[in-house]
Amino acid sequence: MYPNLYYAFKDLLGLEIPVLKLLQTFGFFVAIAFLAGAYVLTAELKRREKLGWLKGVPETIITGKPVGTTEILVHAALGFLLGHKILGLVTEWAEASQDLQSYMLSTRGNVLGGIILAGVFGYMKYRTGKKEEKATPKEETIIVMPHQRVPDITVMAAVGGLLGAKIFHNLENWNEFVQDPIGALLSFSGLTFYGGLIVAAVVIIRYASKKGINVYHLIDSAAPTLMLAYGIGRMGCHFSGDGDWGIYNSSYVTDAAGKVVPADPSKFQDVVKASEQFFARQYGSLEHIPHAPFTKPSGLSFLPDWFFAYGYPHNVINEGVQMAGCTGKYCSVLPVSVYPTALYEIIACLILFGVLYAIRKKVTVPGVIFGIYLIMNGMERFFIEKIRVNTKYDIFGFHPTQAEIISSLMVLGGAALIWYCRKIHKAAKPAV
Structure with a gap:
């Protein structure tokens, strides 16, 4: 893992550039996600402007x-x-x-x-x-097109997304928050994607309404953007090892050097007992360790073991046990390998981005593309939650996570949005 770009350059290129320690790997990929998202959003807004679906709005400015x-x-x-x-x-x-x-x-x-x-x-x-x-300031009226507002939208998405991600994460982990509220608010870790998405969406939709931008076309333009940005953002989670991983895959353990090693049930228990202090601190007792065994299928032998289980050596949050022969700040590795769920989401979201990008010209009913995005994103996150570690709620005998609740609502909301948009589009068509 690469906690910051210093470690990436050192490992991949053999270059030691101390100033790169300032650039966190997670933050680097988040920045790339916003830049890529802004590029795709701008291009899509321009396309819809050429088709006449989006119009510019006159604004008065004062120069001089x-x-x-x-x-x-x-x-x-x-x-x-x-x-x-x-x-x-x-x-x-x-x-x-x-x-x-x-x-x-x-x-x-x-x-x-x-x-x-x-x-x-x-x-x-x-x-x-x-x-x-100027001696006499001049008042001018200009036409501002929707794509010209992308920088403002990007900044609002960043600020609103960060605040929402922090708020929802701390609500989900309230006990940890009350123990150290200042540290929880200022730390780089602890971000909930759906919290960021919800708050950013509210802020941007309100902004679009005030600026006269057609909200349905805006959210349709943003759908592929959001999927791409999420996939790139998950690269930051995976390559930094920020703790956003899955439950333990008890078919594999991690050796002291950080290498993934296949293990039978007895070997798994031996490693758990050898790292009893670590597991007890995390889960209270050895009986409550979240794990599920899954061995690499013979038909997928071409894939490396770490695709199914990974120990996240040198992770940025220093989670795990001390690595042999390692000195410095980031020398921890998980004693039992976990499902690299961030890696799975990277692959899934990039594929879904490709699907949304491919159908964006074929679906012409405003709002439907975003409805499809909600369903895709909700389903992807709902199923990945089955092998992720998250706080569970007790609701009428069911024990869903916060993400499962929100992702289910997203699927239902996406279906409802598609139905509603198709209905009003059909009603708006002139009778033949």
């Missing part, structure tokens, strides 16, 4: 206004933050390089560097504003 004090202060604050940390890294490199992430999240830095860069940034903004300022 004097630069505001708030704008200057915001740029100065950004300059202070960068200067404070950059010069701090230069002067404290020997100590800060040991744990760059902790350093960047701390208040440590160089105040003089912050003040200097704050002045530079503030002055640059002032000078730029002066060059654009």
Whole structure:
């Protein structure tokens, strides 16, 4: 696993670049997911604009206004933050390089560097504003097309998605949250996809309505985008080893070097007992370990063992037991291999993205593509939950997870949306 890009470059290319420790693998893939999503969304919105399904909206802007004090202060604050940390890294490199992430999240830095860069940034903004300022500000009306709003939509999706993912995760793991609320809110781990999807969807739909964008065509354009972004985001989960994995596959164990090794039931029990302290801390007792044996089928012998069970060596959350001969911050491996559910979701979502992308031109009833997305995503997540570790609820004798509840509602909601959209589309057609 690669907790950050430093480890990826070191393992894959043999290059040791300490500054890459600042770039978390999970965050890197999330950024790629947003960029890829923005590209696909922009292209699809442009296609629908050419077909006349989406229209531009006139907006009035004022050019030549004097630069505001708030704008200057915001740029100065950004300059202070960068200067404070950059010069701090230069002067404290020997100590800060040991744990760059902790350093960047701390208040440590160089105040003089912050003040200097704050002045530079503030002055640059002032000078730029002066060059654009006019004696008499001019009012202009421009047509803003939906695809031109993708940057705003992307930022809102990022902010709303992060907040929603945090809120839903902490609701699902309330006991852990109340023990350390500040740490739970500020940590990089602990994100629930459906929470992010729900909050981001509410924010973006509200924004689209205010800006005069046809919501049905917007969500249809976003359907392939969401599936692609989710698949890429899951790459971050898998390659960093962020704990978003499945239950234990008791047909395999992990050796001290992190290699997956086939095991019979007795070997599984031996490894569990040898790592009793780890399992007891996780599950309270050895009888409550979530596991299901599954041996690689003979017809799939070409696939590696880690496709069915993986120990996630060097995972970013340091989950597991100490690896033999490893020193440093990330030296843990799971003693019993788990189902790499993030890997399965990567494959499933990229395939489903291909399906949605292929049918987007054939389905012309607005809203139906998004309904299909809801059904596909809901079914994919519902079935993957069967081999994932999550908090379960007790509802009338049933014990679903939060994701199973939401995914079931997504399937039902997707079917209802398809029915409703087809109904209103048929009713809107002129009688022959």
